[in-house]
Amino acid sequence: MAPDNATAEQKSYFDQWAKVIQVRTIGVVKKWIDNYYVDFDSDPDAYQGLVDFLEMAEEVTFFFLPRPFFLKKNKINKIKK
Amino acid sequence: MQGCTIEEDETTGFSIRHGEHSLHVRAYDINDRMQWLNVIGDMRDYFIATSEQDSVGIHRTDSLDQGEGDSIDFLADIERIVGDIQAQSQLSVGGQPPTVEALSRLQLTAAAAAAAASKRSSTSAPTTPATPTTNTTAGSTAALTIGTISARASAEVADNAAPAAAASTASTAAPKALSPSRQARKPTVLVAKAAAGTFSAPTSPTTPTAASSTDPSLPTKKATDRKLSAEEIKDYALKTGGTQDDSANSKNVVFRQDGDNSVVLQFSVGDDGKEDKYTIAAGTLDQLVSRLADENNPDTGYIDIFLLTYRHFLSPAAFIDRV
Numbered sequence: 001m002a003p004d005n006a007t008a009e010q011k012s013y014f015d016q017w018a019k020v021i022q023v024r025t026i027g028v029v030k031k032w033i034d035n036y037y038v039d040f041d042s043d044p045d046a047y048q049g050l051v052d053f054l055e056m057a058e059e060v061t062f063f064f065l066p067r068p069f070f071l072k073k074n075k076i077n078k079i080k081k
Numbered sequence: 082m083q084g085c086t087i088e089e090d091e092t093t094g095f096s097i098r099h100g101e102h103s104l105h106v107r108a109y110d111i112n113d114r115m116q117w118l119n120v121i122g123d124m125r126d127y128f129i130a131t132s133e134q135d136s137v138g139i140h141r142t143d144s145l146d147q148g149e150g151d152s153i154d155f156l157a158d159i160e161r162i163v164g165d166i167q168a169q170s171q172l173s174v175g176g177q178p179p180t181v182e183a184l185s186r187l188q189l190t191a192a193a194a195a196a197a198a199s200k201r202s203s204t205s206a207p208t209t210p211a212t213p214t215t216n217t218t219a220g221s222t223a224a225l226t227i228g229t230i231s232a233r234a235s236a237e238v239a240d241n242a243a244p245a246a247a248a249s250t251a252s253t254a255a256p257k258a259l260s261p262s263r264q265a266r267k268p269t270v271l272v273a274k275a276a277a278g279t280f281s282a283p284t285s286p287t288t289p290t291a292a293s294s295t296d297p298s299l300p301t302k303k304a305t306d307r308k309l310s311a312e313e314i315k316d317y318a319l320k321t322g323g324t325q326d327d328s329a330n331s332k333n334v335v336f337r338q339d340g341d342n343s344v345v346l347q348f349s350v351g352d353d354g355k356e357d358k359y360t361i362a363a364g365t366l367d368q369l370v371s372r373l374a375d376e377n378n379p380d381t382g383y384i385d386i387f388l389l390t391y392r393h394f395l396s397p398a399a400f401i402d403r404v
Contacts, residue, residue, distance in 0.1 A: 017376040024374035025404060027116065032388055039397035049401035 306335045344368040370403045
């Protein structure tokens with residue numbers, strides 16, 4: 001959510017670009033995992049930070065997540081149903 | 082996707098063709114292209130999964146098991162959605178490449194349509210926007226030199242660049258072919274009213290301790306640009322691996338400051354004498370991280386080089402925290 005003290009212009013900018021930045025951020029993290037997973041394998045704090053980030057991203061919008069997360073969500077919903 | 086072919090298209094980026102159906106996608110670089118392909122693939126899976134579960138939807142469920150039939154229906158629907166998006170004037174003539182914004186809207190539109198069809202709230206598209214992804218803090222003003230990081234030419238850069246100084250400066254970068262919409266944008270001279278900080282302040286990176294009360298990632302005011310002084314140009318040349326003799330080639334270095342965040346950009350000059358590319362030479366930690374997901378200038382080259390070199394000035398844990 002945009003901060004409460006944001007101006008109307010800032011809120012408009014936020015509404016316009018928030019989703020774009022979210023998608024690109026997830027893309028950066030995906031590239032990070034694909035190419036340099038050793039960073040998370042060797043650093044427990046970084047791994048926990050990654051888990052927290054993915055959980056936050058899943059709460060925000062699972063639709064933007066990469067396909068494995070996305071299909072997993074559908075599968076879970078199917079099982080629950 | 083089954084039965085589909087991808088064709089290059091100079092005017093729209095590329096197109097996905099299946100028989101008589103074709104979907105023209107605006108994607109001018111490989112980053113946009115891969116995001117489009119991933120999203121379209123996810124959307125197709127999403128439609129199929131939703132239709133399988135609920136036996137209703139915007140696609141005919143009886144065609145899902147008919148091999149290529151679902152691809153045709155899927156492309157027809159996606160083509161309609163993309164057409165609606167590109168019909169909006171702000172996306173097609175706004176000057177900014179509409180690819181990623183259109184992508185997000187495409188996702189929302191498709192998700193909302195599928196959710197309405199499935200009548201299940203658990204799979205509906207999210208409506209609550211998240212907080213900005215960059216963890217910006219006050220007081221983190223350490224300037225970091227990370228070598229030369231290439232960045233793609235952008236309309237924003239063209240607007241803020243000072244073309245007058247560019248004409249007399251040699252550059253090795255050749256101008257990149259731009260889309261017609263970008264070529265139409267005329268650069269304007271932006272004069273910095275006051276010095277907005279100092280460049281040569283390379284100190285150790287600071288760890289964020291408290292979030293600022295106002296989010297600096299939001300545009301409080303337009304970023305100010307100023308040319309570096311002669312001393313700063315010499316300092317810049319030395320810190321970027323050159324010598325003082327190289328200062329003549331550093332006249333296009335611009336110090337851009339937006340609030341507490343600063344970044345030093347070095348513009349290159351094309352054959353037409355206009356600045357059409359820039360290199361991120363230095364910046365605060367927040368700026369360097371936020372540029373990874375820059376809404377205006379997506380650049381996979383910068384992401385690759387940052388991921389390769391960030392360990393020199395940032396730990397992985399600190400990096401993921403800032404993300």
